[in-house]
Amino acid sequence: DAGVIQSPRHEVTEMGQEVTLRCKPISGHNSLFWYRQTMMRGLELLIYFNNNVPIDDSGMPEDRFSAKMPNASFSTLKIQPSEPRDSAVYFCASSFNTGFRNTEAFFGQGTRLTVV
C-alpha cells in the first residue's frame, strides 16, 4: 500500500483565497483524522471521521474551516477565506477501528500551507 496520500505537498496562496487540501487514506481503514501542526500550538486535532461520518469536529478553529468525506477513499479540508494565521502543516492520518481492535494511526507527509 502507498500509505496515506496528501495533496498538494506545498500550497502558497493569497489571503482571502479558498484552499482545498486532499487526502486519500489507506485502503481498508475506516477512521480518518485531520491535524494541524504549528510551532506555537504543536499538533492539534481538527476533525475526525469514522466510517465517513464526522465524529468530533470540536477542533475546527472556526466556520472558515470545513471538512468532508464523501466516500471511504477521499477526504477534503477546505479553508474559505484563508488568512495568514492559517499557515501551518496540515496532516491527514488514517486507522482501522472496530471499537475492540484499533490499529495505530498512519500519517501522510503533510501539506505545508502558506497564506500571504
Added chain:
Amino acid sequence: GNSVTQMEGPVTLSEEAFLTINCTYTATGYPSLFWYVQYPGEGLQLLLKATKADDKGSNKGFEATYRKETTSFHLEKGSVQVSDSAVYFCALRPFGANNLFFGTGTRLTVIP
C-alpha cells in the same frame, strides 16, 4: 480529561550518548500509549506503543514502559546515532476511542 505532557526540548546529545525523553499523561480509564517520530519534512511514524500497564514497547533500540503508578511512558535509548535526530511525540489514545492526544514534541539533535 486526556492530556500528555512531555519534556521540553530541544535536546542535543553526542553520538552514543544515553537518551531519555520524559512523558507523563492524564487520562480516564486505561489508555494506550504511543511514541511517534517525525523526521525532517515527513509525517509522523509510529515508533513504539504499549496498550496496558507494565507493557514495554520497543523498536530500533528505543524502549518505553507503561507505568500506571506514575502515569508515565518515558522514551529511552542506550546509544543514540546521528540518524535518530528528529522530533519525538508522546501520545495517548483513550480506551474505546480512536483519536490520539499528542504532547508538544521534543526535538532531538545528535551530533557526531
